[in-house]
Amino acid sequence: MPERRDVVILGSGPAGLTAAVYTARANLRPLVVEGEPSSTSDQPGGQLMLTMEVENYPGFVEGILGPELMQRFRDQAERFGAEYVTRKATRVDLSRRPFGVWTGDPEGDPDVEARALIVATGARSLMLGVPGEDRLLGHGVSTCATCDGFFFRDQPIVVVGGGDSALEEALFLTRFASEVTLVHRRKELRASKIMQDRAFANEKISFRWDSVVTEVLGDTKVSSVGLRNVVTGEEEAMDVTGMFVAIGHEPNTALFAGQLDRLENGYLRTYEGSRTNVHGVFACGDVQDHVYRQAVTAAGSGCMAAIDAERFLEALGDE
Amino acid sequence: MSERITTLSDATFDEHVKASETPVLVDFWAEWCGPCKLISPVLEEIAEEQSGKVQIAKLNIDENLDVTRRYEVMSIPTLILFKDGEPRARIVGARGKAQLVQELSEYL
Numbered sequence: 346m347p348e349r350r351d352v353v354i355l356g357s358g359p360a361g362l363t364a365a366v367y368t369a370r371a372n373l374r375p376l377v378v379e380g381e382p383s384s385t386s387d388q389p390g391g392q393l394m395l396t397m398e399v400e401n402y403p404g405f406v407e408g409i410l411g412p413e414l415m416q417r418f419r420d421q422a423e424r425f426g427a428e429y430v431t432r433k434a435t436r437v438d439l440s441r442r443p444f445g446v447w448t449g450d451p452e453g454d455p456d457v458e459a460r461a462l463i464v465a466t467g468a469r470s471l472m473l474g475v476p477g478e479d480r481l482l483g484h485g486v487s488t489c490a491t492c493d494g495f496f497f498r499d500q501p502i503v504v505v506g507g508g509d510s511a512l513e514e515a516l517f518l519t520r521f522a523s524e525v526t527l528v529h530r531r532k533e534l535r536a537s538k539i540m541q542d543r544a545f546a547n548e549k550i551s552f553r554w555d556s557v558v559t560e561v562l563g564d565t566k567v568s569s570v571g572l573r574n575v576v577t578g579e580e581e582a583m584d585v586t587g588m589f590v591a592i593g594h595e596p597n598t599a600l601f602a603g604q605l606d607r608l609e610n611g612y613l614r615t616y617e618g619s620r621t622n623v624h625g626v627f628a629c630g631d632v633q634d635h636v637y638r639q640a641v642t643a644a645g646s647g648c649m650a651a652i653d654a655e656r657f658l659e660a661l662g663d664e
Numbered sequence: 665m666s667e668r669i670t671t672l673s674d675a676t677f678d679e680h681v682k683a684s685e686t687p688v689l690v691d692f693w694a695e696w697c698g699p700c701k702l703i704s705p706v707l708e709e710i711a712e713e714q715s716g717k718v719q720i721a722k723l724n725i726d727e728n729l730d731v732t733r734r735y736e737v738m739s740i741p742t743l744i745l746f747k748d749g750e751p752r753a754r755i756v757g758a759r760g761k762a763q764l765v766q767e768l769s770e771y772l
Contacts, residue, residue: 381763492739
């Protein structure tokens with residue numbers, strides 16, 4: 346017989362762990378399926394595991410390191426009785442109650458059954474999908490500026506993207522790199538004003554507008570990238586030893602295909618707070634938020650999902 | 665940290681890795697790297713379970729640039745498996761335990 350839980354939480358970023366703090370304090374003994382280690386944002390702790398300083402999480406006057414903040418979230422939920430399984434969910438069955446959750450072999454009986462399910466699987470960063478990118482991953486192509494910036498001391502690099510994360514990475518990388526070229530497909534940034542001001546003021550950062558990376562070149566490590574100007578069509582190669590990609594995210598929803606409603610852009614659809622189209626399944630954080638996508642809004646929506654789940658269980662009684 | 669895991673440095677690396685009769689899996693890591701923290705417990709479990717088959721060692725890249733450069737580590741965590749003092753396999757990026765054990769299995 347699979348273990349039965351009142352609450353299972355899928356995901357362990359700010360949304361999932363806040364839901365864990367709240368449901369644990371309500372004595373619901375939540376099980377958090379926290380994910381598996383990786384070097385992408387698809388890992389326990391989520392996207393903040395790949396960030397350096399978090400400056401806008403309220404209460405941390407001097408800022409706090411992303412991984413440290415997530416460790417605190419995790420410890421806080423654990424203190425109230427949350428339990429963790431360091432695996433990814435491989436399948437969910439929402440057509441029956443209690444819901445079935447598989448964390449290993451997706452055949453046979455589920456590994457755990459949940460009376461209420463909180464989905465907080467987050468979003469993962471997109472890659473460019475150009476030739477050479479995959480092959481040179483870890484050899485100059487990086488998904489983690491904070492991990493790998495160190496290796497590009499006094500070397501020229503490119504950062505691809507035009508949002509806040511691209512500028513954060515570019516600014517962080519100026520600590521190491523000799524020059525940072527920001528390659529952006531439009532001629533203006535969509536990043537916040539404060540990040541734009543900081544980037545424009547930084548002498549090490551230059552901008553290549555209306556441009557895209559067409560390929561990554563290099564034998565055993567990155568030696569250059571191919572650029573194309575999307576307005577003039579002009580192509581050129583730029584000598585760099587590193588490329589960091591920050592072009593946006595897509596929600597991790599594959600697990601719920603055909604079971605949970607999605608918006609046209611792929612994010613999970615929620616109704617009245619954190620409810621999904623399945624009674625007893627709640628969604629929070631970046632998997633359902635394509636607008637704000639902040640650690641603090643994710644945490645806030647995790648709290649909403651926990652309260653919604655708690656009320657749902659109360660109404661359910663002993664069923 | 666598990667007592668089965670050895671801490672290496674530029675000064676001790678060669679001697680340790682060459683002298684070892686079992687393969688040595690070296691974890692190139694640094695304090696500031698989030699994914700490196702996540703694989704630490706994974707490596708500790710492997711050190712316990714595969715004891716006698718593989719030795720686990722850690723090298724802080726921040727403090728040991730010579731070895732880091734010699735093996736052209738450009739991303740962390742990087743795991744390199746040394747057999748008879750020679751690098752045989754390289755794993756770049758964090759992994760879950762099952763996947764890591766599977767990727768190492770043909771060398772152990």
